[in-house]
Amino acid sequence: MMDISQDDVNLPDNSKKNSRRLSTLKRGKYAAIIFLILFFVSLFAELIANDKPLLISYKGELFFPILVSYPETQFGGDFDSEADYTDPFLSEQIAKQGWALWPFVHYSYSTINYELSYPSPPTSENWLGLDDQGRDVFARLLYGIRISLGFSFFITVNIALLALVAGTLQGYFGGVVDLFGQRVSEIWGSVPVMFVVMIVSSLIQPSFFTLSMILALFGWHYLAQLVRAEVLRTRQLEYIQSALIVGVPDWRVIWRHIMPNALIATLSSLPFVFSGALGSLITLDFLGFGLPVGYPSLGELISQGKNNLHAPWLGLTGCGAILLIVTLVVLMSEAIQEWLSPYKDKDHAEG
Amino acid sequence: MLNFYFIRRLLLVFPTLFIIISLNFFLLQWLPGGPVEAAFAKQQGIDSSANALFDETDQITNGQLIDDQLRDKIAREYGFDKPIWQRYTETLSRYLSFELGSSYFSKRPVTELIFSKLPVSLSLGFWTLFLTYLIAIPLGVMKANKQGGMFDSTSSLLLFIAYAVPTFIIAIMLLILFAGGVFSWFPLRGLVSANHADLSVTGQILDYFWHLCLPVAACVASGLASLTVLTRNSIIDQMAQPYLDTAICMGESRTSAIFNHVLPNSILVIVARLPSDLLSIFIGGTLLVEIVFSLDGVALLGFEALLERDYPVVLGILYCYSLLGLVLNLVGDLIYRWVDPRVDFSEVNG
Numbered sequence: 001m002m003d004i005s006q007d008d009v010n011l012p013d014n015s016k017k018n019s020r021r022l023s024t025l026k027r028g029k030y031a032a033i034i035f036l037i038l039f040f041v042s043l044f045a046e047l048i049a050n051d052k053p054l055l056i057s058y059k060g061e062l063f064f065p066i067l068v069s070y071p072e073t074q075f076g077g078d079f080d081s082e083a084d085y086t087d088p089f090l091s092e093q094i095a096k097q098g099w100a101l102w103p104f105v106h107y108s109y110s111t112i113n114y115e116l117s118y119p120s121p122p123t124s125e126n127w128l129g130l131d132d133q134g135r136d137v138f139a140r141l142l143y144g145i146r147i148s149l150g151f152s153f154f155i156t157v158n159i160a161l162l163a164l165v166a167g168t169l170q171g172y173f174g175g176v177v178d179l180f181g182q183r184v185s186e187i188w189g190s191v192p193v194m195f196v197v198m199i200v201s202s203l204i205q206p207s208f209f210t211l212s213m214i215l216a217l218f219g220w221h222y223l224a225q226l227v228r229a230e231v232l233r234t235r236q237l238e239y240i241q242s243a244l245i246v247g248v249p250d251w252r253v254i255w256r257h258i259m260p261n262a263l264i265a266t267l268s269s270l271p272f273v274f275s276g277a278l279g280s281l282i283t284l285d286f287l288g289f290g291l292p293v294g295y296p297s298l299g300e301l302i303s304q305g306k307n308n309l310h311a312p313w314l315g316l317t318g319c320g321a322i323l324l325i326v327t328l329v330v331l332m333s334e335a336i337q338e339w340l341s342p343y344k345d346k347d348h349a350e351g
Numbered sequence: 352m353l354n355f356y357f358i359r360r361l362l363l364v365f366p367t368l369f370i371i372i373s374l375n376f377f378l379l380q381w382l383p384g385g386p387v388e389a390a391f392a393k394q395q396g397i398d399s400s401a402n403a404l405f406d407e408t409d410q411i412t413n414g415q416l417i418d419d420q421l422r423d424k425i426a427r428e429y430g431f432d433k434p435i436w437q438r439y440t441e442t443l444s445r446y447l448s449f450e451l452g453s454s455y456f457s458k459r460p461v462t463e464l465i466f467s468k469l470p471v472s473l474s475l476g477f478w479t480l481f482l483t484y485l486i487a488i489p490l491g492v493m494k495a496n497k498q499g500g501m502f503d504s505t506s507s508l509l510l511f512i513a514y515a516v517p518t519f520i521i522a523i524m525l526l527i528l529f530a531g532g533v534f535s536w537f538p539l540r541g542l543v544s545a546n547h548a549d550l551s552v553t554g555q556i557l558d559y560f561w562h563l564c565l566p567v568a569a570c571v572a573s574g575l576a577s578l579t580v581l582t583r584n585s586i587i588d589q590m591a592q593p594y595l596d597t598a599i600c601m602g603e604s605r606t607s608a609i610f611n612h613v614l615p616n617s618i619l620v621i622v623a624r625l626p627s628d629l630l631s632i633f634i635g636g637t638l639l640v641e642i643v644f645s646l647d648g649v650a651l652l653g654f655e656a657l658l659e660r661d662y663p664v665v666l667g668i669l670y671c672y673s674l675l676g677l678v679l680n681l682v683g684d685l686i687y688r689w690v691d692p693r694v695d696f697s698e699v700n701g
Contacts, residue, residue: 020499183363186677187370196378272515279517283639286519305532306523306643309539312532319524323516330511 021338028335035328042146049105049139052085057098086111107136109143109296119304119311129313131304137317143296145321148278151212155277156270158216159223166220167227168262172235172254181228185221193218193280197289205292215280223266223273230265231258268340271333275326282322298322357685364677371673372446372666376439379662442666451667456659461667465649471542472648475637478563479570480628487575488621491582492614498587507580514576519639522569526643530565537565540645566644570637574628581624585617592616619690626683630676 047054052065058075065085072083076093083090086106094100105127107113113126118134120126128137170181197206197214206214234240240257284290285299298318305315445452451461494503513521530537538544542562543555550558589595590613598608638650645651649668656664 017499020504024504183367186367186680187374275515279515279520283517283519286639287642302520302523305527309527309531312527315523315527315532319520319527322520323512323524326515327512330508330515334508334511 021341024338025335028332028338031328031331031335035325035332038145038325038328039149042142042149045139045142045146046103046108048103049107049109049136049142050103051106051108051111053100053102055101056094057100058094059097105136105139105142107139109140110135110294111139119308119314121311121313128317129311131301131314132308132311137301137314140296140301141298141317141321144298144301145325147208147291147296148281148298149325151208151281152274152277154212155216155219156274158212159220159273159277160266160270162216162220163223163227164259164262164266167224168231168254168258170224171228171231171262172250172258174232178228181224185224188218188221197284206290208291211281211284211290215277219273219276219280223269226269227262227266230262234258234261264340268333268337271329271336275329278322278325357681360681360684364681367677368673369443372443372670373439375666375669376442379665380435446670451670452663454656454664455661461663464652464664465668465671468647468649468652471646472637472641472650474542474559474563475566475570475640475646475648476629478567479574482567482571483574483578483628484621486571487578488582488618490575491579492586492609494579494583495586495590496609498583503583510576510579513572516573517639518569518573519643521572522566522640522643525565525569538562542646566640566646569640569643578621578624578628582617582621585620586613589613589616623683623686623690626679626686630679 041048046066050066054064054066056063056065063070063074065083069082072079072081072090075083075090077083077090085091085100091100107126112134113130113136114134116123116126116130116134118130119132120130122129126136126138128141131137131140166181170178193215196218197211235258240253243253243257281290281297282299282302285297286303288303290299291297298321301318302315305312305318308314442452449462453460454464457464490506494506497503526532526539528534530539538561542559544558544562547555547558590609595608595613598612599605603611637648638654640646641648641651642654653665653668656668
């Protein structure tokens with residue numbers, strides 16, 4: 001049934017292994033570059049998709065609508081309220097007495113396009129169509145990616161710090177600390193995170209920070225297990241044992257010898273923590289317990305896609321964006337693992 | 352030493368379970384808008400089921416509107432006039448004897464409710480598990496054979512992406528692509544069609560599998576990676592053992608040596624994972640898949656009960672899940688230890 005030749009089964013020779021290693025590293029590097037570009041571009045979402053012009057020249061004066069809020073009277077309107085630059089009357093006024101420099105996309109994440117019936121398929125004006133509330137999908141996607149990536153970064157950093165501290169202490173001191181820590185982690189793992197988030201969302205409107213703190217607080221125990229295992233292994237190494245015999249204080253051994261090892265072990269699983277955080281935010285937004293209503297979020301876009309099957313571009317856009325981000329993260333994690341593997345091999349030989 | 356360790360682990364299950372139940376109980380008590388408000392809302396005709404979830408309406412009723420008299424009446428009816436510690440001890444003593452109470456709203460016993468939804472969840476879980484093992488083991492063998500090659504690295508990449516994308520995103524993608532958005536090949540919701548009872552036996556079976564295709568595909572896609580990679584690595588481990596060379600030297604073909612000697616040895620490690628796989632399939636990704644495909648299973652029951660603040664149902668489901676989780680974890684460790692005696696779970700002495 002399977003063609004198994006002798007060559008295939010033998011371990012790949014070094015040159016083959018090296019070339020594969022190099023190509024993984026290269027792939028990871030390109031993924032990281034695309035990822036950073038995506039993140040960088042989304043950081044400047046206001047300059048790319050906005051319902052206000054970047055720059056207006058009116059009667060020889062320069063205005064910066066993105067930075068400063070100008071009243072409508074400034075441009076010949078009748079009201080003192082903030083100018084609505086999409087208003088045809090106003091744009092006519094500005095066109096008559098000067099010019100306006102617009103971002104690529106004339107819609108912000110909450111701008112409603114009243115001219116089309118929605119949800120509307122992609123047009124030259126709305127590149128990815130309109131969602132079921134008449135908002136531009138491209139703008140919402142751009143702002144949504146920024147929030148999702150920032151959120152996941154924030155959680156990943158917090159989880160890594162918590163897990164490093166907890167796992168190191170548990171693994172280093174062992175015994176009662178370890179047994180107790182294992183029970184805590186067992187209980188912690190069984191706390192229904194969804195409940196906690198639901199409780200908090202009904203008590204207060206969850207903001208970016210409260211939501212990320214809760215998710216970080218209930219997400220560290222799994223990584224702490226990995227750190228614990230790594231520390232349990234490293235502390236048996238000869239140089240650490242000798243350091244202890246010589247009388248180097250505990251905190252110093254932990255800081256100088258245990259932590260760096262644990263950090264390297266943690267590094268390769270961080271991409272998965274990141275995609276896990278991304279997943280939880282999307283799930284919560286999908287269920288309606290995440291960020292406040294009106295936020296540009298990928299989860300909300302996906303739930304719109306599920307509810308509007310006649311408008312498949314909504315869900316496919318959201319799912320496609322998530323698929324792209326996750327693929328980039330996986331490619332990067334492969335490269336990180338490959339990059340760390342010499343350390344790993346060495347550790348195995350010693351341990 | 353081994354027995355001592357596992358007896359201690361077994362004994363530790365009880366306090367852990369006790370703490371989990373207490374934690375869940377008090378968490379639920381803390382949840383604002385309790386069953387009293389929910390019952391009131393129901394009488395006012397406000398829908399708080401999962402269907403209202405996607406309408407972005409605020410399900411929590413305005414507290415000021417609640418008529419105090421009616422509120423007191425409902426509170427008495429649900430036993431909410433008793434102090435919290437009394438309800439807590441009552442709940443605990445009932446749970447010790449597996450008496451899970453009955454639902455506030457449908458008045459049916461929780462155990463009966465769970466059992467009525469079990470076929471759906473079990474269908475999803477069983478076929479997912481079956482297909483995952485059916486695909487993962489041959490795939491793992493193939494990857495181990497072509498280790499380091501193009502096939503190995505490409506399939507690894509795809510598996511990891513499927514693993515890292517949340518299960519329900521895969522579910523929604525399948526839904527949009529194959530159940531109405533682009534192609535209408537598969538049904539949108541439910542486990543069987545409305546006319547299921549009128550179909551012939553073969554028709555009924557086909558109908559059942561036709562409805563299960565997409566949900567099971569979504570669950571399998573995300574669960575496949577870990578098992579395949581485990582199989583692959585375990586086989587690579589075994590292939591380095593000298594007995595493979597011995598068998599080949601004695602004239603056995605490589606393929607038959609791998610299937611007769613390597614696979615049985617590697618499969619032990621894979622079987623040892625069965626309990627934890629069972630756990631992750633039943634508890635992990637199913638909730639959202641059940642919501643996406645409107646499958647009326649235990650997870651959806653729990654979620655709707657939570658929205659309605661039907662505490663006995665929520666607590667009952669959590670109790671079953673926690674118990675199942677602790678027991679399966681212990682069983683998993685036991686099998687693991689039995690399969691590979693080198694594994695030692697006791698503390699390392701520093």
